């Protein structure tokens with residue numbers, strides 16, 4: 001990947017800024033090569049002080065870039081695509097969209113340009129280079145996916161999926177971050193009730209969650225295999241675990257993920273989708 005790619009992040013909100021921070025932390029590029037846009041661009045002052053270019057002029061940002069990262073809300077995307085279309089150049093720009101629910105076919109049609117488009121579904125752990133990012137492209141040449149993977153591989157793990165799996169990926173990877181955070185908070189609340197100060201409880205719970213995930217990622221074992229090592233007959237772990245299952249622990253997580261995936265699949269339905 002070219003070290004000095006110029007990147008425009010159109011819609012520098014939660015995820016746009018997390019990507020910008022991750023790109024700098026992983027040394028993919030320097031802050032002077034990243035343009036951040038949002039309408040209330042004064043809210044980006046602290047990023048300007050860190051060397052990023054900040055503006056509310058989306059076209060200027062696009063014209064000064066090789067890679068466009070689109071990170072506005074789904075309802076804002078069409079307006080932004082109409083606005084930037086004149087600045088987008090075929091055979092030059094790669095557009096990476098993290099907008100949930102917005103299809104590649106729709107983006108191409110709206111831009112009226114035949115450019116390479118990759119959809120990416122990261123989560124906010126991208127700011128600390130620990131995202132799970134799912135990538136999809138419909139382009140027959142693999143170069144755009146390679147470029148996107150080269151960027152996002154420095155920001156955590158990536159997985160290439162089919163475009164129709166993007167809504168499920170939104171639920172499992174992007175919303176999933178909140179699910180595991182809530183589970184960690186619940187664990188820490190239990191920890192407080194059994195005698196730890198709040199800050200100790202959250203630290204113990206967070207490191208324990210990190211260790212559990214690390215075991216799965218390092219050993220590539222099934223979670224139950226690792227659980228079997230912790231649960232002795234008539235032991236304390238199995239009694240706590242079974243109590244959680246009686247109260248619907250696994251079922252609540254599964255239902256939450258299915259509900260989020262269903263909602264993600266309805267986030268952005270266009271007239272042409274309705275016609276199909």
Ligand SMILES: NC(=O)c1ccc[n+]([C@@H]2O[C@H](COP(=O)([O-])OP(=O)(O)OC[C@H]3O[C@@H](n4cnc5c(N)ncnc54)[C@H](OP(=O)(O)O)[C@@H]3O)[C@@H](O)[C@H]2O)c1
Pocket residue numbers: 010011012013014015016037038039040041058071072073074076079080098099100121122123124174
């Ligand atoms: N947050 C996540 O964990 C996550 C993960 C994966 C994907 N996503 C997707 O990423 C997208 C953004 O999510 P988010 O949570 O980052 O939302 P957000 O914090 O609301 O960010 C959206 C940003 O877009 C800016 N914006 C709106 N209209 C604009 C325009 N015309 N020109 C330039 N900037 C504009 C907004 O700032 P102004 O109002 O100042 O313009 C805002 O800062 C969504 O489609 C979401 O589904 C989010």
